[in-house]
Structure formats: structure tokens, C-alpha cells
Amino acid sequence: xxxxxLVTATVLAGALALTACGSSDSGSDDGGSGxxxxxxxxxxxxxxxxxxxxxxxxxxxxxGDVLTRVTSEVAGEVTxxxxxxxxxxxxxxxxxxxxxxxxxQSGGDHLxxxxxxxxxxxxxxxxxxxxxxxxxxxxxxxxxxxxxYNPKTGH
Amino acid sequence: MRKKLFAASALLVAATLTLSACGSGxxxxxxxxxxxxxxxxxxxxxxxxxxxxxxxxxxxxTQGKPYDFxxxxxxxxxxxxFGYTNCPDVCPLTMSNIAVAKxxxxxxxxxxLRIVFVTTDPERxxxxxxxxxxxxxxxxxxxxxxxxxxIQAGARTLGISIEPTSKDKNGKTISMHGTxxxxxxxxxxxxxxxxxxxxxxxxxxxxxxxxxxGQNP
Numbered sequence: 060x061x062x063x064x065l066v067t068a069t070v071l072a073g074a075l076a077l078t079a080c081g082s083s084d085s086g087s088d089d090g091g092s093g094x095x096x097x098x099x100x101x102x103x104x105x106x107x108x109x110x111x112x113x114x115x116x117x118x119x120x121x122x123g124d125v126l127t128r129v130t131s132e133v134a135g136e137v138t139x140x141x142x143x144x145x146x147x148x149x150x151x152x153x154x155x156x157x158x159x160x161x162x163x164q165s166g167g168d169h170l171x172x173x174x175x176x177x178x179x180x181x182x183x184x185x186x187x188x189x190x191x192x193x194x195x196x197x198x199x200x201x202x203x204x205x206x207x208y209n210p211k212t213g214h
Numbered sequence: 215m216r217k218k219l220f221a222a223s224a225l226l227v228a229a230t231l232t233l234s235a236c237g238s239g240x241x242x243x244x245x246x247x248x249x250x251x252x253x254x255x256x257x258x259x260x261x262x263x264x265x266x267x268x269x270x271x272x273x274x275x276t277q278g279k280p281y282d283f284x285x286x287x288x289x290x291x292x293x294x295x296f297g298y299t300n301c302p303d304v305c306p307l308t309m310s311n312i313a314v315a316k317x318x319x320x321x322x323x324x325x326x327l328r329i330v331f332v333t334t335d336p337e338r339x340x341x342x343x344x345x346x347x348x349x350x351x352x353x354x355x356x357x358x359x360x361x362x363x364x365i366q367a368g369a370r371t372l373g374i375s376i377e378p379t380s381k382d383k384n385g386k387t388i389s390m391h392g393t394x395x396x397x398x399x400x401x402x403x404x405x406x407x408x409x410x411x412x413x414x415x416x417x418x419x420x421x422x423x424x425x426x427x428g429q430n431p
Contacts, residue, residue, distance in 0.1 A: 166304060
């Protein structure tokens with residue numbers, strides 16, 4: 060799956076990638092900036108008010124970057140949340156280290172979609188724009204999975 | 215790791231360890247002295263040698279009626295979880311995992327099982343708000359709200375530490391959820407099995423039939 064377009068790779072990588080904290084086999088090569096996004100999914104939310112989203116940003120480049128802002132067509136506001144113990148804190152920005160990755164996964168850091176304009180349903184896709192300090196914005200078509208989707212098992 | 219979480223008992227240390235942020239389950243399943251975990255397995259369930267007593271919780275259900283946890287769940291297989299509805303990730307995932315697993319039980323077993331969701335954020339989680347949220351998960355789940363101090367004290371007897379909802383420096387509301395689901399035996403009414411956040415639908419699907427009978431998963 061080396062040269063797949065971002066969107067497709069995102070879906071395919073979902074089954075493989077989020078095995079553990081530091082696995083780095085996710086994502087696709089975007090052929091430029093060094094940043095690529097993989098393993099994106101949104102569990103179908105319970106309510107029509109908020110949802111979570113997960114993805115892995117891999118940085119093959121020699122320079123670090125920073126995820127500074129996230130927007131989406133489905134939400135009035137998207138924030139990045141860091142899980143700290145049993146609570147969550149909103150993070151202003153998140154580092155993506157050189158030759159490293161930023162992992163947003165269930166139980167850890169995640170995207171939080173608020174002021175939903177519609178309730179995302181399983182099988183749909185949600186368009187998400189990621190903005191960085193250096194790299195140009197990346198758009199991810201985030202698939203909506205079941206409420207109990209587990210990337211480790213792929214179902 | 216976390217601020218003074220488990221005042222209660224060393225038993226809970228094991229549970230905490232398996233719940234670290236990146237809990238991949240690959241390397242964190244060592245059993246600790248007080249806890250029986252089948253060796254060589256990566257089972258989600260932790261069977262306690264010393265079960266918890268049921269907390270004395272009298273709260274308000276989603277209909278606005280008083281609900282006495284001990285009385286209502288006496289002799290019933292029961293799962294309890296402490297969380298809040300404005301929680302995007304772990305709370306809905308945990309409850310959905312249980313709800314999906316429950317649907318794979320026989321109708322008779324489904325009716326025996328009590329699933330109780332106690333809010334850690336009673337200010338925002340009114341009976342109506344809880345009811346609406348739980349309807350999206352499983353209408354049979356009992357949702358409880360009430361006085362935070364009562365909820366906190368009840369949680370503490372199960373080794374679950376929660377703090378009241380507060381505002382961070384940006385004015386964002388922050389609530390705290392519990393770290394585990396506790397299963398109570400219909401035979402003893404003791405809380406004898408713990409599940410961490412890593413427990414999946416498959417784990418619950420495999421274990422619930424045993425919990426219904428009060429057996430060790």
C-alpha cells in the first residue's frame with residue numbers, strides 16, 4: 060500500500076496500524092512534506108452533540124512539525140484533547156517529532172468534535188482538515204465506524 | 215501516574231497499571247500478588263480474591279425516581295460504571311461495548327442482567343440528559359445521578375476515585391470518569407470482576423454468560 064492516495068490508505072491502514080502505542084507502520088507516503096495520515100476513524104457517536112476521532116500522523120521528515128488546528132464540515136468546533144489520567148485537557152497544539160508520529164487513539168489523545176451539524180453514522184465519511192505549523196493543510200476523509208470499533212481487531 | 219487515585223486497596227494497583235494511556239495489553243498484564251489472573255492469558259477480566267461490597271448508593275434514575283442500588287440489584291448479575299455523557303471517547307465506548315455484548319445473550323439472560331451507569335458529572339447529567347444518552351446505547355441500562363458527594367463516596371468503596379467537574383483555565387468544563395467496570399455476582403452480590411478500558415465487545419461477549427451465573431470468567 061505504498062503509493063495509495065491518502066484517503067484509501069487511511070481506510071486500509073485502519074485495520075493494520077493502531078496495534079500499540081508506538082507502532083509506525085501506518086499511513087501513506089504523501090510524496091512531499093514528510094507528513095502522512097493513517098488509521099483515521101470516528102466511532103459512531105451516541106449523541107448528536109459530540110463525537111471523537113482518531114488518527115495517526117507520521118512524520119518521515121527530518122524536521123518536526125506541529126498540529127495547530129483542526130476543522131471539519133460536521134462540527135462547529137474541533138479540538139485536540141489530551142487524556143491526563145481520568146480527565147481530558149484541551150491541547151493548544153501537538154508536536155509531531157521528526158521521524159516520529161503523533162498518535163491519537165482511543166483511551167489516549169483524541170479529536171473532539173463539538174457542535175455537530177449532523178450525527179455521523181456508521182458507513183459515512185467525515186471530512187477533516189488538519190493544519191500544521193509548517194506543512195500545508197491535509198484533508199482526511201475519516202470513515203465513521205461502529206460505536207464499538209476496535210482498530211486492533213478491525214471490527 | 216495519576217493523582218492519588220486508589221486510596222482503597224492494593225488490589226486496584228493492578229487495574230491501574232493495565233490502564234496506562236497507551237495500554238496496548240501486550241506488556242501490562244502481569245498479575246500482582248493479590249489478584250488472580252490466569253497465567254499466560256491476556257484476558258480483560260481481573261477476578262478479585264477479595265470482592266468489593268456493593269456500594270450503598272441511593273440515587274435518582276432517569277425517570278427522576280429514587281433508585282437504591284443494593285436493593286434493586288440484589289441477587290442480580292450487575293455491572294457498574296462511573297462516567298459522564300459529555301465524554302466523547304472512553305465512556306460511550308465502554309458502555310457500547312457492554313451493550314453490544316449484552317445483545318448476544320438470551321432474552322432471559324438479558325433481562326437478568328443489570329447494567330448501571332452512574333454519572334460522575336451530576337450537574338450536567340440530569341435524569342433527562344442521562345436518559346437521552348443511554349437511549350442511544352441501550353434503554354435497559356439504568357442511569358443514576360444525584361448528589362456528587364454520595365456518588366464519590368460510593369465510587370471510592372469500589373476503589374474508583376473521581377473528582378468533581380471543574381473548569382480549566384480556558385473555562386472548559388472538565389469531568390472525570392472511572393477507570394473500570396465492576397461486575398457483581400448474583401450469588402454473593404460481591405463485586406468480583408474488574409474490567410479496564412481495554413476490554414472489548416468480544417471480552418464482554420465471552421464473559422457475560424459466566425457473570426450471569428456468578429462464575430469466574
